[in-house]
Amino acid sequence: MKITILQLIDFLGDNLIRVYGSCEDAYIDNLADSNHVNEYTLDWVISKKNNKQEIIESSKAKCLLVDETIEYTSILNEQSKVLLVVKNPKQALAKVGNHFFVKKPDPGIHPTAVISKSAKIGENVYIGPYSVVGDAVIGSGSHIDSNVRIYDGVVIGKDCDIKAGAVIGGAGFGFEKDEEGNRFRFPQIGGLIIGDDVEIGANTCIDRGALSDTIIGSHTKINNLCHIAHNNKIGCNVIITGCVNVSGSNIIEDDVWIAPNASIRGYVHIGKGCVVGMGAVVTKDIPEGETWVGNPARKMEK
Amino acid sequence: MKITILQLIDFLGDNLIRVYGSCEDAYIDNLADSNHVNEYTLDWVISKKNNKQEIIESSKAKCLLVDETIEYTSILNEQSKVLLVVKNPKQALAKVGNHFFVKKPDPGIHPTAVISKSAKIGENVYIGPYSVVGDAVIGSGSHIDSNVRIYDGVVIGKDCDIKAGAVIGGAGFGFEKDEEGNRFRFPQIGGLIIGDDVEIGANTCIDRGALSDTIIGSHTKINNLCHIAHNNKIGCNVIITGCVNVSGSNIIEDDVWIAPNASIRGYVHIGKGCVVGMGAVVTKDIPEGETWVGNPARKMEK
Amino acid sequence: MKITILQLIDFLGDNLIRVYGSCEDAYIDNLADSNHVNEYTLDWVISKKNNKQEIIESSKAKCLLVDETIEYTSILNEQSKVLLVVKNPKQALAKVGNHFFVKKPDPGIHPTAVISKSAKIGENVYIGPYSVVGDAVIGSGSHIDSNVRIYDGVVIGKDCDIKAGAVIGGAGFGFEKDEEGNRFRFPQIGGLIIGDDVEIGANTCIDRGALSDTIIGSHTKINNLCHIAHNNKIGCNVIITGCVNVSGSNIIEDDVWIAPNASIRGYVHIGKGCVVGMGAVVTKDIPEGETWVGNPARKMEK
Numbered sequence: 001m002k003i004t005i006l007q008l009i010d011f012l013g014d015n016l017i018r019v020y021g022s023c024e025d026a027y028i029d030n031l032a033d034s035n036h037v038n039e040y041t042l043d044w045v046i047s048k049k050n051n052k053q054e055i056i057e058s059s060k061a062k063c064l065l066v067d068e069t070i071e072y073t074s075i076l077n078e079q080s081k082v083l084l085v086v087k088n089p090k091q092a093l094a095k096v097g098n099h100f101f102v103k104k105p106d107p108g109i110h111p112t113a114v115i116s117k118s119a120k121i122g123e124n125v126y127i128g129p130y131s132v133v134g135d136a137v138i139g140s141g142s143h144i145d146s147n148v149r150i151y152d153g154v155v156i157g158k159d160c161d162i163k164a165g166a167v168i169g170g171a172g173f174g175f176e177k178d179e180e181g182n183r184f185r186f187p188q189i190g191g192l193i194i195g196d197d198v199e200i201g202a203n204t205c206i207d208r209g210a211l212s213d214t215i216i217g218s219h220t221k222i223n224n225l226c227h228i229a230h231n232n233k234i235g236c237n238v239i240i241t242g243c244v245n246v247s248g249s250n251i252i253e254d255d256v257w258i259a260p261n262a263s264i265r266g267y268v269h270i271g272k273g274c275v276v277g278m279g280a281v282v283t284k285d286i287p288e289g290e291t292w293v294g295n296p297a298r299k300m301e302k
Numbered sequence: 303m304k305i306t307i308l309q310l311i312d313f314l315g316d317n318l319i320r321v322y323g324s325c326e327d328a329y330i331d332n333l334a335d336s337n338h339v340n341e342y343t344l345d346w347v348i349s350k351k352n353n354k355q356e357i358i359e360s361s362k363a364k365c366l367l368v369d370e371t372i373e374y375t376s377i378l379n380e381q382s383k384v385l386l387v388v389k390n391p392k393q394a395l396a397k398v399g400n401h402f403f404v405k406k407p408d409p410g411i412h413p414t415a416v417i418s419k420s421a422k423i424g425e426n427v428y429i430g431p432y433s434v435v436g437d438a439v440i441g442s443g444s445h446i447d448s449n450v451r452i453y454d455g456v457v458i459g460k461d462c463d464i465k466a467g468a469v470i471g472g473a474g475f476g477f478e479k480d481e482e483g484n485r486f487r488f489p490q491i492g493g494l495i496i497g498d499d500v501e502i503g504a505n506t507c508i509d510r511g512a513l514s515d516t517i518i519g520s521h522t523k524i525n526n527l528c529h530i531a532h533n534n535k536i537g538c539n540v541i542i543t544g545c546v547n548v549s550g551s552n553i554i555e556d557d558v559w560i561a562p563n564a565s566i567r568g569y570v571h572i573g574k575g576c577v578v579g580m581g582a583v584v585t586k587d588i589p590e591g592e593t594w595v596g597n598p599a600r601k602m603e604k
Numbered sequence: 605m606k607i608t609i610l611q612l613i614d615f616l617g618d619n620l621i622r623v624y625g626s627c628e629d630a631y632i633d634n635l636a637d638s639n640h641v642n643e644y645t646l647d648w649v650i651s652k653k654n655n656k657q658e659i660i661e662s663s664k665a666k667c668l669l670v671d672e673t674i675e676y677t678s679i680l681n682e683q684s685k686v687l688l689v690v691k692n693p694k695q696a697l698a699k700v701g702n703h704f705f706v707k708k709p710d711p712g713i714h715p716t717a718v719i720s721k722s723a724k725i726g727e728n729v730y731i732g733p734y735s736v737v738g739d740a741v742i743g744s745g746s747h748i749d750s751n752v753r754i755y756d757g758v759v760i761g762k763d764c765d766i767k768a769g770a771v772i773g774g775a776g777f778g779f780e781k782d783e784e785g786n787r788f789r790f791p792q793i794g795g796l797i798i799g800d801d802v803e804i805g806a807n808t809c810i811d812r813g814a815l816s817d818t819i820i821g822s823h824t825k826i827n828n829l830c831h832i833a834h835n836n837k838i839g840c841n842v843i844i845t846g847c848v849n850v851s852g853s854n855i856i857e858d859d860v861w862i863a864p865n866a867s868i869r870g871y872v873h874i875g876k877g878c879v880v881g882m883g884a885v886v887t888k889d890i891p892e893g894e895t896w897v898g899n900p901a902r903k904m905e906k
Contacts (some may be wrong), residue, residue: 177393
């Protein structure tokens, strides 16, 4: 697929600050990592690199996304390079990539999906093969992949992305003992409320609340194979990476970052903007903005 | 849904010690956590709380489950509160919740479930959409959710609950090297025997034995995203919480509690009633009743 | 199922060094662990055991796989034992087990599998119920179990084994921030290239690359519930056990062994033949052949 520089200019719109070089016949046809750049790659230079000028001059690509600190040198001119100047080259590249190179299935519900008659499905929703949806609400523009299970009482916002095999809104893991000492489930009848633009990774499980609701804030991104237990209140723009276990009834504020395979104990409060390290075992509250690592987790000193 | 106090009295039966207050017209219509109690909530007070009397007096609910230590004060009388006195209020609440508020699908096998002709399915079993069952035995009253895979040679007891996406009885992870140094699987032809009233969480995987059987005792509860490898012998009333990895050939006795994201090495013995801490990495036998934590796990001193 | 000793001799072929004892009417009909051996078990003795001669004499089995160090004593003769002498008894047992005792489904694509018209499926491939395959390549002899999701752009080699619920080639977990500070996905348009004879465990997730490819080398074996993130380059004969998290963009060389529930940070290099311990949290490069354990992981001194 050829994308002309004029198409790129049109797409970037107000984000484009300036264009250097002649772009009449130029086009790109791929994105690539730095080892695989060719003449038709849309290349880019991360703003924080020191030797940006040099990287651009040595790139095999004809067209690059760059920031305002770049000079259009005579070398670049001789190379007939086209520079698209934007504030944030990597962000611009991501937008170009998502628009021109990422294929998405058309909205629609696959005929094999089993959907409760009481479910409320918004507009432009995609639900893939072999997914099973109970009495749930799914907001417009959301994408539910294949083999997903969504239970009764789940409310999913707009533009969410739920990957294959995720299990959303199952009964939580809470037990009482009966007269003979055998455990039986405490009723798990709360809901699960998911905001807008939330991503839930493949085979990740998020439990409904016991008596109150489990809540996941907007723009939060959860990776594959995570377990989020009942009654958690998770804020917005939280990042939960792969294989994380979040036990029940925590409060996790906005902009927290939880690294892979970390464990959060239950009934703790993790303040805004905290970072929980890889494999950290969090057993206490973490004040706003702190980074905790280790088993048991402790504040990381710089 | 309105449930009259008379219905509750009838349901509680012998568990009810005494009723305080007039209950002729009273009813409840919800259960709630302490922040969301309203007039029609069935509220309860945990027996071990110190200020129980005060909690009950300030509850917005008209009807509460309480223990025998409560006095029916003039304040409670003025509030027209109804107190249902039981030995264990939380246990009673759980039973009321499970009976009146938890919806369960009717027994039956969804038409899309793929079941081997040689499978033996008990009475009142539910098997959900897109589950695939080999030559297995499933005991009466068991509930198998959607997208579950049960392989040949699995025996599941009565009243078990297997959540969506679980993979039960797959081949274990054991390899030999061939003449060229490449690994190939050691045959995994043992069975998997699961007792009665066992819960297996969403996307959890339990492998069949290699040459002997993997065994899971009755009333054991396993949460989401756990991996139980081949040849484990796990006792009764064991609690295995989220994201736990149990490697092969362990013996785990009754009443053990394994906290989230713990790892058990393989070929170890964990004594009756032990507690394994969150994120603990267990590399040795643990004597009966001890609590071990950390990486590597060590006995926790009080 | 009876398997005569003559059948075993025929199957072992060049691997058989010598036969002791008379085998005309002898047969075996099972494999078993040491606690369950009976007269018709094909028993074996691991070469490294010290008291091999004694073990063989006290085995209830009539037929055993043994190595060349064994003597056919008068006791064995009186017991009418048949010894099949091979270089590696456990390897031979595994081959016999896989050939005679492991049931495999016949090749074929289950009618419920949803396969893209652009997928390229080799010969003798099995694809189980409710699996969903995009524009992918699946090599001859590979076995894809049920409820598996394989996305566009995945290339799977020959004789691979992908267990139930695995999610292969999903979009990786990489985000940029937009102008309002909300995260959006960096395009994940690389491929996922899997070699020959690779095993991928149940509910394991392996992400496609962002701009380059994720690569899994031949004969590599990955257990259940692992997360392998985008851009990893994993070598041959690597063992990744249960619940392991491999973050993005690592290089993991041949013959590495990663124990359960370990975490690998991302952008690290793990040298050939390394061992990563159970629950280890790897944040740095590991030189060839070393064993690292702990949180954070450090070199294990002998």
